[in-house]
Amino acid sequence: MNISTPKVRKDGESVIVSAEFHTSEHKDVLWFKLDAKCQDYVVTERGDAFLIGLLLYAMARGEDIHLDCPISEKLYYNLSNYLIPALSLANPKLLPIKVIPRELEHSSINQRNAVGTGFSGGVDSFCTFYDHFVNPQCPVNYRLTHLAFFNVGSHGDFGGEAARALFHKRLDDLKQFPIDAGLEFIVVDSNISEILQMSFLATSTIRSIAPVLLLQKLFRVYLFSSAYRMSDFQMLDDDDGHYEVLTLSMLSTESLDLYSSGCQYTRVQKTAIIAGYEPTQRYLDVCVSGVGNCSSCSKCMRTLFTLEMLGAIDQYSNIFDLAVYQANKAAFIGRVLANRHKDLYREIYNEMSSRHIRIPFKSRLLCCRHLCGSALRRMAKNVPHGSQ
Secondary structure, three states: OEEOOOEEEEEOOEEEEEEEEEOOOOEEEEEEEEEHHHHHHOOOOOOHHHHHHHHHHHHHHOOOEEEOOOEEHHHHHHHHHHHHHHHHHHOOOOOOOOEEOOOEEOOOOOOOOEEEEEOOOOHHHHHHHHHHHHOOOOOHHHOOOEEEEEOOOOOOOOOOHHHHHHHHHHHHHHOHHHHHHOOEEEEEEEOHHHHHOOOHHHHHHHHHHHHHHHOOOOEEEEEEEOOOOHHHOOOOOOOHHHHHHHHHHHHOOOOOEEEEEOOOOOHHHHHHHHOOOOOHHHHOOOOOOOOOOOOOOHHHHHHHHHHHHOOOHHHHOOOOOHHHHHHHHHHHHHHHHHOOOOHHHHHHHHHHHHHOOOOOHHHHHHHHHHHHHHHHHHHHHOOOOOOO
């Protein structure tokens, strides 16, 4: 693969930063679109953002990456010696490749000393915001100056117009919060999802950092809100959030420090941190089913059950339908019991146990159904083809 030098062009009140790339089979263009006010902070003299944006694409094809432009020396060193081998270990379908830039640059290009984080309105991002803006113990050089919102896969793994429409709808719902907080808001659209055609859950960290690297002149510190506690570290091929502590350290450069914010907490602890913060009662958005909180999907149920254990659920009646939650509560508890050895369910089960939460009889029955169903599915997989 060959990546050309990035270019910038004006598009109304926006700028589009793009780089053409050629593979052994075809050529295409990766682009990022952002407000024209950010143009002075866009990095075109280094290809870091496009290298990271296309890294997994090249590894999936086993193609070395040649760049017509320089890249940051620290990034090159980390990729070549640590991250590319680690990604190949996590997922054998990602083949080890070489990165071959025109030259290496080791100087810092940061100009603004800004501190940013992605903000979706979920528990993880609200916890990062609270720790680095509301919390008076946060050191001044790690206090947030900017919030960011990217279209790089969380609105639809493979991109397309439906994903872009959801991105804009969610943006409309969130854009008042940075104004209320008095922070600048950086919004970036991209076609990275259309190009990668990969599961977002398996690739979220790397593709989310590509636009951050594009803005290294602006961001000196960027806080990536962790979904998991550091004790859950695993090299998995289907969920890169489990090893993002490693990935982020390997994507930092001479100009930019990346941190896995919140990895010291469980999700229950994060919810407890933000539960008393009034803006969460207006802006908290955790739903996986679309725009707004459906109050019945796995994430809505997990959040509401945690809020109930914390004694704070009634404060969220304006943004959740608590009647829908109560109707699904017994089934959710049954699912927690059946999956109590798995990641986030384990956290809730442990909290239930420590608080001596009463388990409804219906939940115990539903737990048995979950476990029996899982056992039958495992048995069915082991039956030889053609057996009667």
